[in-house]
Amino acid sequence: MTAVRNLTIASLVLLLGVLPVQAQEGEPPAPLPLNELRTFTEVLERIRTSYVEEVDDATLLENAIRGMLEGLDPHSAYLEPEAFQGLQDTTTGQFGGLGLEVGQEDGFIKVISPIDDTPASRAGIEPGDLIVKIDDHPVKGMSLMDAVDRMRGPAGSKIKLTLVRGTGRPFDVQLERAVIKVRSVRVEDLEPGYAYLRITQFQNNTGDEVRRSLAALKEKGDLKGLVMDLRNNPGGVLQSAVEVADAFLTGGLIVYTKGRLANTELRFNATSGNPGGDIPLVVLINGGSASASEIVAGALQDRGRAVIMGTDSFGKGSVQTVLPLNNDRALKLTTALYYTPNGRSIQAQGIVPDIRVDRAQLTRSEDEGGGYREVDLLGHLNNGSGEAEPGLRTPVTGAEAERAADYQLNQALNLLKGLNITRAR
Template sequence: MRKLLLVGCAALVLGGSAAAVASQTPRNETFRMLELFGDVLAMVEQAYVVPVDNKKLIEAALQGMMTALDPHSNYLPPDGFGDLRERTEGQYSGVGLTISSEGGLVKVISPMDGGPAARAGVMPGDVISVIDGQNAAGLTVSEVSDKLRGATGTSVSVTFLRDGSDPLEVTLTREIIKVESVTGRVEGDFGYIRIATFNENTGRELTETITRLKTENPALKGYVLDLRNNGGGLLTASVAVSDAFLERGEIVSQRGRRPEQIERYSARPGDLIDGLPLVVLINYGSASASEIVAGALKDHERATVVGLTSFGKGSVQTVIPLRNGADGALSITTARYYTPSGSSIQKIGIEPDLEVSRSVEEARIVSRSNFTYSEAAYATALDASIGAERRGPHTPVEAPGEDWPEDKDYQLERAFDVLRAGGDLSQLAAAPAGIIVTPAGTEVAEAPAETTPEE
């Protein structure tokens, strides 16, 4: 998410009498610690075994200060700030990953559709362990991003760690990641729309895609909006997507630390699919802007949400350029998101109306909390602020059996079933034969040993 704010500098001039008063006042703890920082930097510069780069040390200190706040606040050096702008504009050269950091480890939030990483089988929650033979432990998100990005056609060797599996060692060839935010196709009587990320082009591309699908089949009876493994993006894009399906009402609110810091975003008249049934597909790789859309459409009962509980990133990052970007920028958490009903997304996520896993392996992951990658797994994550917690490990209501064809998307099939029922779950046909069905998602304290995921 990006919201650019310009900040200026103010000089405070103290008169002699004010300075005299200040000299008699105990030194502010903040300024004492800043002085300590300067002392430590001077000692390192003088005593370290080899000459040091002070600029590098100070940038690392800034990054450490920001990441101590929460997993999504960070300092962006000038190059990192430029990379962020490229990503939100929809094109860059790299391997196609959305990543985050926690506890000295950089993890994958989501691989980008069709990118080198996605084609290599990288999944949400994978930990980046080694890059070109160098241990990645302790590297910041910016440092990992720098190593993964590069000239088109060059390669980078990456090792990913995944719970319950052997390390995945792959060589990825960098390419231009021209993020096609929205794609779509006609599936019989229904339209299928996939949003891979939320960038500056998403609202326009969604309108164009729906127009094309209507032309291809003017008699469409409903739509599926697929937000699985969509790691988010711009707030404005998520508002535009929600607005495309709503006639009125609040879409999302963001609330900062003070009561006056509340912003509300509302829909304008006009539903691009004219009130036809809509299903939203989500999973634990659906984060941030994806959760805003799913939450808004669910709260307004405009869509049925199918899949697995989303990631749970409900915080707002404001990007503040430093000296117009010459010294990089701060990406700092300034607010939380809330759905129209007042529910917090943060650490909780959006729960589906119909809980369906895509595979038996995915169902096993959900049944064991230590295998489920979510915002709640971050030790430094903000709390939800409303006293609620993310649902613990449990068995999903529906999961395909071991013999379900790998090339057949069970979650999507159930989404089409919901559309055939006119969006009314009470009229939904029973799960087909061979499907594992539990009463309402059986709560488990710990899954049996034989259910260890083998992804």
Template sequence: MRKFQKSLVAVTLLSLLSFANSESMALTIEQPKVVVPNVSEEVIENAATANLPVQQLLLFVNVFEQLRANYVEEVTEETLVNNAIKGMLSGLDPHSEFYDSESYKKVQEFTTGSFAGLGVEVVSEDGLIRIISPMDGSPAKKAGIQAGDLIIKIDSTAVQSIDVAKAVDMLKGEPGTEVVLTIIRESERSPLTIPVVRDVIKTESIKGELIDNEFGYIRLSQFQERSAEEMKTAIDDLNKQAMAKKTTVKGLILDLRNNPGGVLDQAVEISDLFLESGLIVYTQGRDPASRIDFVANPGDILEGAPLVVLINGGSASASEIVAGAIQDQRRGIIAGEKSFGKGSVQSVVNLANGQGMKYTTALYYTPEGRSIQGEGISPNIELLSLNVDSERNSNFIREENLAKRLNKGSDKEQNITTFAQSEKARGLAISDNQLYEALNLLKSLIFVKDVLETQ
């Protein structure tokens, strides 16, 4: 009986996972013989002798047969198997999932830079959907969706009443159609209702700007297939702009706020741009021998110029790899707010009939061996996102404004380094306080560097 059970379980397991099998099969515990097309006797024998959890698999087969035969509505074996696989993966962690042929095609669109939807990176959380970050220029960003928002209702459907994968599918749709999201935001006392019009998302992963003729600013919104190449181009453009102003790029702010991540090798290559040598990141799976190290090559594109990296709670995955490498190698200052903490590696596997699966195989570790998963990257200097009225806060009375003031006693010129600040830079204090403070921090690093070089 034991041998029969193991053979039956082996056959059952193989048949359920064989997407090439197009024939329907009725599987019951009492059935004395099950014929599985396209499975060799050798494969069945190997599976039968493996250390399988027999009782649990028999329980699965029993539930499968009960639902197939007696569920209130007719349901196909394919639907039951697919649902079982979805549950198997989603029950492990928020990032493991099964894709049918249609959803798998959409997954592969992420790195191309053009796709339809709301433009948000999401993760499942207790049956709800958490926004990791909205993409720059996306419908979600324009509608006011923020990193950390928790979606509890899509149109009139409560998210917890449906499968998370189905809820995510409901966010997708034809360009121009509207979806109404009900969200919970930590700073609000009651849920918010936000309508969002779907559109084709054409992402520009990198934007560069020269502030006050000598301070570089690059915004990286996500890691796509050519992000490292685009980063080089953006820095070259900043250098050309500075040369035209008869100056140089004295330092750089790399803005990774609300960057949900993307392609791993691009995170490694971008980190490598700023590092001369040493470890960038390593991955470690269950097997100690599975460790993979990613090491920097000689050459710093900034030639040692000060670097400030801005992060916040919407910075995840690849963003955290870059921030962790820069921080551990003491190459720059990490400023802003603690990052999201998504430090796991997912492998994507092609299955039959255009289907696929994604599951977690390893964790990311910074050069000093810190796990990013669940911890995130803490900034060296915390910069909170604040609303600041610089006009109201800068109306000070100085000595020069006082009547009967004493005149200065000497006209000796003061040899002190100062940084001129344009109206646009001062305006950042109101429009983007974190960037404004990062700019001041960069100036401080440049000042200290200049002082040390002159000593």
């Protein structure tokens, strides 16, 4: 029976060799490479008969499919049922794990971005960190999907990651897995007339949330400027990125894609509905801003609608199409590349900010904190203007202090104020 099964697999593959591969439009049909197919069937047979442990045919063939996709690029993958479901969960905003967007580099797992308010971000994991061990298991040679599977687990369970940051020594981080509920859009007031719009990830409803947030900000009163924060935003749903850019543009191109197939060549244009109006806009990006974040930043930059500030973005400008297969499996395949309105490819280039501002931290020295001033001294002279005199300054605490320490955000706010001064003249 085994011999018959062996013959069936080998003969099936070899018979396929006489059939031409279906050609793309405008291309002549190409025959399958017979010598390579013979090598494949020979390797398959040798493993089945000589490997130290017996391996069933289905496992061998699935491993072959997985390897075939992993050899293409870091983002193409064969999704088994659990991974397919996990991918669907991330676009709806709730999933289990650590809150990390990861890729693969030199055989290690590289952090693209930690997601806000998740175990990963609270543990201080940063974009660019390399994960070299998961629970003391080396990741060198491990597939990206296997690494992701190891990092997933029941909420409340513990995991240890060994990381390398830059040229430093490896260090361990202990985390507790949680159900990740991603809040896509967050809005805060920076100062009267100036607002902060944080987009954590592009989910199915992000475009609608941004439009609602803009309407709410306008209802409060005169909106003089807005900071859109896309730092450490790993991307997400393309349509949501288009909708967010559309909220600040009136007509014209937002992004287009090009691939080998006709149906991968798409163009996305802005509509006339523009709730963002002509509000002065600064967009913050960094090395953790990827994919959909880069689409928004690139569109607003090319169209002259926003000033892009921060550091170079990640440079993921490829389109992945999820193709469902049988048995609840799917193929995640790179099918096209993104281009900004001016024809710039984002892939491996990223978005270069108009104004480069590296990450830094503002610290308040003791002599400029909540100390005494002239107005606080007993018997001080009045200034004669009749205006109420300020009392003792209270120290900034909590979220306000954290925001005040964000150097990039402070620079963005200062720029908005400057833009308003020049507009008023």
